[in-house]
Amino acid sequence: MAFPDEPVTTEEAAGSGGAANGGSPNGESPNGGSPNGGSPNGGSPNGAGADGTAIPGARPGGHAAFITVGSALVLGFLGVFFAWPVAAILRLGLSSGLDEILTAPETWRIVAFTLGQAAASTLLAIVAGMPLAYLLARVPVPGKALLRALITVPFVLPTLVVGMAFRALLGTAEPNAWAIVLANAFFNVAVVARTVSGLWTQLDPRATDAARSLGAGPLRAFRTVTLPALRPALWSAGAVVFLFCSTSFGVVLVLGGGRYRTLETEIYLRTVRLLDLSGAAALSLLQLAAVLAALAVAAIARGRRENALALRRSRAAVRRPSGLEWIPVGCAVLVLGALAAPIVALLVRSVNSRGGWSLAGYRALSGTGGVLDVSGWQAAWNSLRAATDATWMSLLLGVLACLVLTSLRSRWTAELMDAGLMLPLGVSAVTVGFGYLVTLHVLPGDLRTSPLLVPFAQALVITPLVIRTILPVLRSVDPRVRAAAATLGAGPWRIRREVDLPLAGRAVMTAAGFGFVVALGEFGATGFLARPETPTLPVAISTLISRPGELNTQMAYAACALLMLVTAGAVLLIETLRSDSAGEF
Amino acid sequence: GTGRDSQAPTVTLVTHDSFVISDELRKRFRQDSGYRLRILRKGDAGELTNELVLTKDAPIGDVAFGVDSTYLSRAVDNGVFASYSPENGDHIPIEYAYGGNDSPTPVDAGDVCVNIDLRWFEQHDLEPPAELADLAEPRYAGLFAVPDPATSSPGLAFLLNTVSTFGEQGWQNYWQRLLANDVRISSGWQQAYKQDFSGSSGGGSRPIVLSYASSPAAEVDRNGQPRTKALLETCYRQVEYAGVIDGTTNLQGARELMDFLLSWKFQRRMPEQMYVYPVLLGVELPDSWRDVAPRPSEPTEMKPQRVERNRAEWIRQWRSLTNR
């Protein structure tokens, strides 16, 4: 250190505060004698300003009426389409057998494997997703919208098909835990890449500049500045991926070959094969507890400081990488390759079979007859319609929920509600579906067989995704910008509309695109609820894949290709819309 | 193809995913009965059964079709079905009946059989196996793929087949020998048939697979030559039943539909649409089937009641045996 050992300060060096301490005739220091007293703020998490509760404008308004109505709507939907059915099915089974299940060592092995594989998959998805997020947020890539659209494609693929593709690619017919992890990660890399890049794009690059100028290399600057700033998005994405993976079903079945069992497969076995409702209920409760525990851990880790970031989207931040920055770019290319491999394999299968190359699958798909009631186009159209309905419903619910969540004063109320909204991702589709059967007939118009049920159920799955995409951005909005709007005459609603929504606008559109894709690919609930005259593409694929015969197989793969095409197209469209509607970005 | 005339009364059929009906037949039903047919597909046979059981107090349809002999007892014991004797009931072989000709009524039978890849055996100059016991012979080591009884319908049928064939005492021993013979167990029919089996389009490595007696009908090459063959000595029969759902508000429509399911015109079309054998005596199989997928003459079977009593325990035992 090049500084002199003797103090260089003059008598005034105690500074403004210090000078006041020493010289003020009034005696009272504004800092309350903080120098040795630990945190000058008194360390109180409830202190005014510390959590922003006392600062009007720090939250986007706080109308009690809005919070009440909003919560009622959101929780009402959640209650009717999730809590009630699940509770009903659990109650049917909870008469007996709980202790038997809980004391079986087998049960705990399954719990351990469920959480273990989910954790590993999540980690892998994050590790693989980060370079992609970097690529999307910080590197000028021509046709980035297309790239963004393409990486969502894996997400819609039926798990059964992907499982089979992985089996074929990895050449592992034997049960293999790593293959499960790999396939789970394959599905979910996009969740990480998109969620994280959404926030990353908006981070003020000058914070990194500061770190770099202080001697931090690119990696160090990333670790010490960017990563902490991305933490909200990372936890968000991590929680979602963890839930997906801990309820992973098709992948575990196909690649686990029955030897690797998760809570989800066990619940399926007991519910569908054995009608052992009490065993299923016990396991469902375990699943619920495990998911809640995981969410709590995430909330604690994330909630320590979800501080206001200076969101400042800057064109200058997107620039050609140099030096070490090529490493993440290289990694991203590798990840893209890895994502592409199973997809390419599927595409090849759709035009190639033992009979050589042929477009027979596509041809058959475009006509009716055969095992499908409708043509592939019709199925695609059905998918699009259901997904559209599900998307607007979930956007409505999700945005409303986000506004309520950011308006709530009490952090714990917000966390509880947040967790409640996440739960549909962590509960077995079988449990929810069977729950519908024993409850929804009570509502007028027997929803159990109504065409509305599919979008409702899909919305239930998408809404948590919407929330997880929008909430971190909304929470990162600098309260001082809201304050500025308030001083210019904007009331709480106006601030929501003029500051929060535009800032979260990208996230809303990202969520819309993402939710749409999920709805397109959703099979767990859709397969359960879809009506035969309007099958969606995933339902059609499942029908085709469970038939013998070359043509059926080829048609299934062709339908997969169609699904991918529809997905990429829809996302591309939505992303284009996004840059139009929020053109100021 | 339906729903153009929403005035027409509707009858709802609750069935499994494999149910297929052509537009033409659907129209026929409409014309004959005056009812519009609405179909609800509810997963596989197991899922279907459980849904029927769970909704028995507030039924979601009028007629159920597709509960098979593996699950029938569960449905019957839970009082899912109302009694009804359809018109052609007396043309059904008695061995299919669950208890008399009353509802539930058998509609078709499917046979779960071991299939082989004919070309593979030709190329390797190996005598194909003939019966279940052969599969445990060392010369067929590493050749057999079977789906998991715990997670797949045909897999469960195969387990029941082994119990039926080797008896309560012998089946576990047989499975141990299968395991020693490197049987490949995958979780579903799709993986076993489409990935592991060398005779299907997937081009897997195993020339012996568990599938259906009708599967070879789908694996005919361009010259009409079958690529695969079902071993008729290894079959297990699953009978699929239909019945009027107890509590239906449309009894008349339900009866019309039951009669339709057992009508000649419907039964005749079942093989090509659903790859199953119709139950009515005297219904002709399509010509091609006679060569490619003939009906097994003496398949193994098991009474639904017996399955219901033992299913969970056998699966448990099988799991601990195979360490799954």
Add this chain to the structure above:
Amino acid sequence: MRSVLGSGETATAPESHREPDDGLRLEGLTVRYGGTTALSDVDLHVPRGQVLAVLGPSGCGKTTLLRSVAGLERPSEGRIAFDGVELSEVPVHRRGFGMVFQEGQLFGHRDVAGNVDFALRMRSVGRSERRDTVTRLLELVGLGGYQDRRVTELSGGQAQRVALARALAADPRLLLLDEPLSGLDRRLRERLAVDLARVLDRNRMTGVLVTHDHDEAFTLADRTAVLVAGRIEQLDTPWRLWHRPATEEVARFLGCGTVLPGHAEDETIRCELGTVPRPADCPSGTVRIGLRAAGLRAAPAGEEAPIGQPRAVVRERVHRQDHVRLTVTVPDAPGLAPLEAVTSLDDVPHLDEEVTLTLEPSGTALITET
């Protein structure tokens, strides 16, 4: 132009040209952040149409004061009222106060015009009038033609000017300015200060201005408050602040590096370094004299220097724009800390050279309170 010449006499005269409006009133305002007391017991009155400047060391609570008035901080104690209406229940956006934030706080998702326009839309101004006003305001702050620029692509000073234009667009009844011109070069700052004074005056806006530039305070404000450690030390006209600081702390804050005891008698005040004329308002007896650098003139001590004039030795020399600032010590008065003095550029003494010191009355301040 607003504050023309304040003098000892005219400043205390009643502001007869103002209507008897009430304006902004703070009573006993105290704001705490957890354990930190940022403002304590502040009483303040800014009559309608007047501008108050707030000076004070870094961290003394200036921003907190403005934020509390705007409604962005909740006072721990005390009242804030405007035109007699108590504001504690009035939300920020209903107060009709505009604020220029210290850090700008522009809306990053809108372009320059969009930022200014926002304030107009909140007031439901018609579209074409909005465009004209935006143009006019941007021209006022020297950013004509920058309408479509993204605010992330502005220089620091440009962003600050957009913030100023935005706050003016809101046409507030009270304008709170937190160092609105601090990042600008002097020429622009002077011009904008004059323009701002004109706008404030023309619209009869009440204003509170935080600044570190004393000249700016004097150009824009009717009165100036000196805030130290969360308390108002003095609230006065520029002239009185400069020449009659209430406390030694204020004197030091306003540039008096040295404060010496003095004795007022007859026509003069005598202190260790000489005498200055005694103003009419100075009581006789013990007073304190604050010395700014310009209050001491140093000249090389040639042989002909009069005896009795204090002599000092040059320790440091710093070039300033139009003079040279010296640090000198007085060997005859070892108790005296080093003093600052000025000398003209024409005849600069060398380091360690001996100089004579003359008191320059215009560079001194008189602390009469005890």
Add this chain to the structure above:
Amino acid sequence: MRSVLGSGETATAPESHREPDDGLRLEGLTVRYGGTTALSDVDLHVPRGQVLAVLGPSGCGKTTLLRSVAGLERPSEGRIAFDGVELSEVPVHRRGFGMVFQEGQLFGHRDVAGNVDFALRMRSVGRSERRDTVTRLLELVGLGGYQDRRVTELSGGQAQRVALARALAADPRLLLLDEPLSGLDRRLRERLAVDLARVLDRNRMTGVLVTHDHDEAFTLADRTAVLVAGRIEQLDTPWRLWHRPATEEVARFLGCGTVLPGHAEDETIRCELGTVPRPADCPSGTVRIGLRAAGLRAAPAGEEAPIGQPRAVVRERVHRQDHVRLTVTVPDAPGLAPLEAVTSLDDVPHLDEEVTLTLEPSGTALITET
């Protein structure tokens, strides 16, 4: 203390006490942001151990200059070298340059100590030495005891000082300072400028300082560059900038509100408003004279005012700290724009009163280039 007294003569003398180090060199530096050219063709040399101040109007490219040197902007053209090493391939963190950003850019997720500590950890300083250094630096900037404070809970000026401490902690070989003291009150700013000068000098750091405070530039810097619209208009010693601006633009930027043609002959330079002495370096013939406010003294035109001295009418009066600034018009010279003049506090003319004007040589600048 660094820049002691610059004068016309000493400034051009070789800096013999400096080693012949190379320091920072810019050659033909051009930086464009899309269509905007923020810097064009800048050549600059800051010898090792020296400090260069950069002055210039808002938006002229000062920040861009610093960011380019730091490696945060990629130049469109030109070279940057330090000690002879071309830097285009050297990444930011390997340059060993420190920067104080205009907006502070503190790490919001670290406390005050954590921000300063960051720089030390990057240099792998040991733990206990780090703590001591953090303490010392915070004390230097007057924030002793603020270690555990969140940076989001600092006042604007406090945050700026943390940024300064953090940059100093990096112990850079070149320190880039972007208005490091702009948000501080004058007393603190002066003290910190002196302390900063001391640190720079003691560690023989090279520095580039952007500031709007001319005094600060003269206190801290050896030479000062005036940047206008992305070009360096003049790079000179403080004395020469102030007294010999190279262009009218520089003269105006440095406060000359009026520039008059003049004629140098013999001992004097004559212009419309009178004469000033002709310095030795002034060529004879046509020159231009820049007038600052202090370059014109106004006094009430009593009867005894000498004939021939220009007379003017007071149009505006503004109180300044220790003088009064007037705007006057000269009826005899209707082509002349209104002029700024000063008058002492003792004898202030009224509005519309007639005054006589005297040229004050120390308030004028000479533009000799044409």
